[in-house]
Amino acid sequence: MKRLLVLLMALSLLFSACAFAELENGEDDSNPVPIEADDGDDSDPQPVDMMEDEELEVQEEILQGRVLQFGDEGDDVLALQTRLKDLKYYTGNLSGRYREGTRKAVETFQADFELDQTGIADLRTLSILFSLTHRPLRYGSSGEDVKELQKQLTELGYYKGKISGNYLEATRKAVENLQKKNNLEVNGVADADLQDMIADGRILSKSDKPDDTNTPAPNLSNYLVDDNENGVAVADVAFEKKLKSGSSGKLVKTMQERLTELGYYEGPISGNFQKYTTRAVKAVQTQNGLESTGVVDEETWNVIFNDARIVMPGATPKPTPEPTPVPFHIVVDVANQVTSVYGRDENGEYTVPVRQMLCSTGMKATPSDVGDWVLNGRHSTWCIFPKWGNSYARYWTRINGSIAFHSPIYTAVSNSAMKISSYKKLGQRASHGCIRLAVWDAKWIYDNVGAGTVVSIVEGMDPDPELRDALKLPPLDTKYCTPISTPVPTAEPEYSLDNVPQLGNRQLKENSQGEDVYWLQKTLKDLGYYDTKVTGKMLKKTVKAVKAFQQDHGLRANGGVNQELMDLIAETARNAKNPQETPAPIATPEP
Structure with missing residues (x-):
């Protein structure tokens, strides 16, 4: 019994690792495993890529996690094998035993991410592995994800070959041409970042005209000094993309070098955005009157690289700007299975409907947590429910320690792996407490709703059949899990109080329309x-x-x-x- 408890604790800590690994509490609609022990709750999933603002809180807990290596056995090894198999690194049996096949898979994964090829799943390896949304694709790769990439490259005009699922010379050349057009490193490899950029529409097609937003960063040695300010060297470096805990690569390394020169950072120049980088970024933001998020957005980037008036460590900090009011209030109507987002009216009250969506709340036996909850801003593009067949969901936004908003259930980290039955149940109780939404609605919450937003989960509201009827979901293309067609909204009829409809012999009653x-x-x-x-x-x-x-x-x-x-x-x-x-x-x- 004691050994079983130790294994369960190790598994819990293992799935706490992401980008040196952050975890989040949320609830799989199938009652997932515990994540953070201090919550005392055993219904939390693990997001695949985690929030940056909690990294410091869980760092001590993560360091106690279990390193996996040849000869180990247990549920954590099974979870490792399953994740490697999802990303096409492992082809053996899901046995829960760390043998030669598992070791080789880990070694190949480490080679792909320029880690020491030890074949040992240390915490750094695990954090990257469980943060990925895509495996890197390169010459010789094959599978459904290669097919998906080829389709996207075809739509963007870079690829004209057969959608074969085999990454050969034509695919490599198409990726190189895309990288050239978008001012990216030209290596013919579609890594996870590139695949995310393509999926998010942040890539120029072959016919698009390039603009100045993708100009590669110049060499940091070419500093400009503004003698009229405080003598701080200004690096003329254009902002390219947002960086946060878990990010890695040349941009992170460049930023770490700059923060070291400014005296904010004393950690290793590793190219990995982790604990000490987050701390340094928050210090820059606090000193310079920005919101202390630890996320490097365009404003923070420009302060670090392009502002000669940057406030240095130890100097008097700039005043923090007044916080802007929270723009939304969310009401989850359990009776009607509708989630409504309200904006502020001229009096500052949340009365203006912004978006209304069909949802699936908790079933009668496992109801959603009724009450008012304040979002802390933690979210993830994917989450995993490892204790329940490694099911997944997209666009996960934490509500409280037990539940979250997220998409219908997926069987793999793939846009085309949605469990269609989960989608069809939207509009009725179906979860174990979380609030499921259509993918596009979950993404809207993920993109637009931040920390401080109040979510009210309410039972007992009056039936509203008109609203439910207006929110009917479109049928899905079961192959790609996208709506078969997006209907053009019908224009609202012209309304005038003086233009009273003439019914004649017609009498309006239930189910009449027009x-x-x-x-x-x-x-x-x-x-x-x-x-x-x-x-x-x-x-x-x-x-x-x-x-x-x-x-x-x-x-x-x-x-x-x-x-x-x-x-x-x-x-x-x-x-x-x-x-x-x-x-x-x-x-x-x-x-």
Whole structure:
């Protein structure tokens, strides 16, 4: 029993490693393993690439993790083999035993990432392995991910060969041409960063005109000195991309060299963005009046490289700017399985609907955590649920220590590996507590909603069939897991209070639809009887609003609408909009 507990703790710590490895608490919809022991919760998945702002908090815990090597056995070895197999490095049995095949796979992986080829899965190797979204593809690679790359290169105009899944000379040449066009290092290798850039649309196609945004960084020895400022050497280095904990490569190395010269950094010039680099970046941001995130965005980059007025360590720091108000409030309506994002109105209240999405909350036996939760900004492009068949999800945004927003379930780290049944269940309870969303909705949350946002998970709201009907999801292309077609939104009908629809013999009732229903809903909404989406389709909530109006006006509350009622609704709305002035009382003459 004691040995089992030790193994479970080792596995927990192992899956805490990412980019020297950060972890996050979130919940697989299949009840995943614990991640951070201090939460005391056993339902947290591990994001594949982790948030930079928690690295310092988990560093001590990570250093106690287990290094895996030849002869080891256990669930952590099984997880290692599964991850290597997902990335096409390992082809053997998933045995949980670290033998020669596993050692060779680790060695090949280390060679790909310029690590010491020891065949030992140390913490650095594990952190990179579990942070990847793609394996590097090069001459001789083969598989579905090569096919996907060839399709993308074809769409961008660089590749005209057969979609074979084999990375041969034509594919290598296409990648080289793409790298030349985009001012990237030309080596013919589609590494994880390049594949992410292609998937995110950050690559120029062959027919696009290049701009100045991808100018390669000049040599740092070519400093300019501004004698009119504080004498700090200014490096004329253009910003290329955001850097954060877990990033690696030449840009990180360049930044570490610059931070060392400025006196902010004393760590190794390794090209790996880890604990001490994060600390140095936060120090620069604090000294220079920026938000201390540890992430090098364009503003931070320009302070480090291109600002002769940079405040040096030990000097009086610039004042921190006033924080901007949190732009959104999110409400998860469990009864209707709808997640709504609200923006601020002119009074600063969160009343303006920004986006509404069908979702899947926790099942009855495993409900979502009802209450108000404040996001801390931790998110990940992928998360893994290792104890449950290594299922995955995309665009993971932490809600609390147990649950998160994320996409439907995937069977592998691949855009085309979505579990279609998980997508089809959106709009009904289906998870073990997390809030599942369509991929594009989960990505919107990931891209737009940051730390400080309040998420309210609410039970018991009134049924809203009109809203649910308006949020129907498109069918998927099951091969690529993308919508078969993106319908062009139907233009809303022109609305005028004075242009009352003429029904004739038509009577509006439940399931009626058309521009007359749109006019009815819009007018009832202005009068305060109807409080949901104006859809042009009359379902139960519209009928309920009609009945309420009828009751208030002494009419039989049957929920049906004829021309006489339409005219009365129009007259009531006009009177409410332009109330008649009460005449001044006539003075009574004195006796």
